[in-house]
Amino acid sequence: MTTLWIIEDNISFSHMIRTALNQSDWCKCEHEFTNVADALKLLSMGKSPDVILTDINLPGMNGIDGIKAIKSIVKEIEIIVLTVFDDNEKLFDAICNGANGYLLKNSSPDEILDAIKIVVDGGSSINAGLARKVFNIFSAMKQTENTYGLTKRETEILNYLVDGKTVNEIAKITFTSPQTVQTHIKNIYHKVHVNSRGGLVSKALKEGLVPKGVFTKN
Amino acid sequence: MTTLWIIEDNISFSHMIRTALNQSDWCKCEHEFTNVADALKLLSMGKSPDVILTDINLPGMNGIDGIKAIKSIVKEIEIIVLTVFDDNEKLFDAICNGANGYLLKNSSPDEILDAIKIVVDGGSSINAGLARKVFNIFSAMKQTENTYGLTKRETEILNYLVDGKTVNEIAKITFTSPQTVQTHIKNIYHKVHVNSRGGLVSKALKEGLVPKGVFTKN
């Protein structure tokens, strides 16, 4: 039996969902809350469900911050966002904060039940349309491929600069003279069109001239 | 009628898929290729399908680079990756390069047909397990929330530093003296534990002390 809590300030909508979900023989909605704080209170008293279905637009703490707050108390809870918002920012923030599913409010009870099953089975639930948005967010943050024609050595030195290393430190690392490093940096500045260390590091990171180390394996 | 190309070096597997998909009354596989180059050749001759199903591990150009190459010729083609790899890096790279679907090779013909239908309908196709991985990649790149106790003014100045501005420029912008700015920077250095401009900018961007402007609305 999968236990469920709902956080939703529209009580009639909440009741409707609860009634529909409780029709199933494997999912039981134990509590309904109209705000995050009440749910947190019960969580910190040691109670917790398998899954929480939460709205985003809520009185007091919003649902996005709610995800974070909930997870900080019980990390294992699967959280599914149920909202009318389908903009990139909400979607992005919800997922970043640890949501495991994202449903729109026009979803049918069956779709909601499917989503609950998916997250308890270790998957994440998102429909094809929203998945496209997620995919687009990813490809939008793709590195710009812009190398400004930096050579191998220049790229290597750029990496050290981004690490905050000084000219002398880099000279020691590369077994060259500080003057050589200085010359390389000078050439990098010209190629990248910057005139300060901070500007270079910033551009290098923002435009993906150096690896950012985004994720972990598997 | 949805037209399809397959890029897959395992010819018997490719044939099998083609035969299965052609059973449907709405999807027709027009061509099979064993490498990306052959597909690109036909694309540059003006031919193009609605959807391309591609492997990743291919002789010559790999499927990930293939996506980029294909999209650079015909941007509108929907590309679905069909591979045995389920690691984060391949998944991430494929999506970043513009894949609109990601299927594992153990998918059934029906699942592949579903995926094709989804992408031509403007969605993206990914199963719940892989979706969880995508979600996790997102949450892994979440900002660290670490502000190092920077004050409002310090954060403001940090933003200017990340923009590559000098002390004097910042002083003019903030209508304060260069000495004041210098003092703020000194304090920032102590709080953030760095001792160079490059190191500060790097840490600020990598740890999300300043906004990175990741995505676009909707």
Next chain:
DNA sequence: TTGAAAATACCAAGAATAGGGTATTTTTAT
């Protein structure tokens, strides 16, 4: 209203950087 925190401002000196040169040696690709 009354401390504490934040923001302001200045001094000074050694270190490092930015930007302008020039020039030789190595690599690399044709």
Next chain:
DNA sequence: ATAAAAATACCCTATTCTTGGTATTTTCAA
């Protein structure tokens, strides 16, 4: 084999940065 590109190295100077101080005024929360 040879020309072009890359890497190496040095000089010089004005500017900027880093880091240690001290000290006054504002702001803000208890």
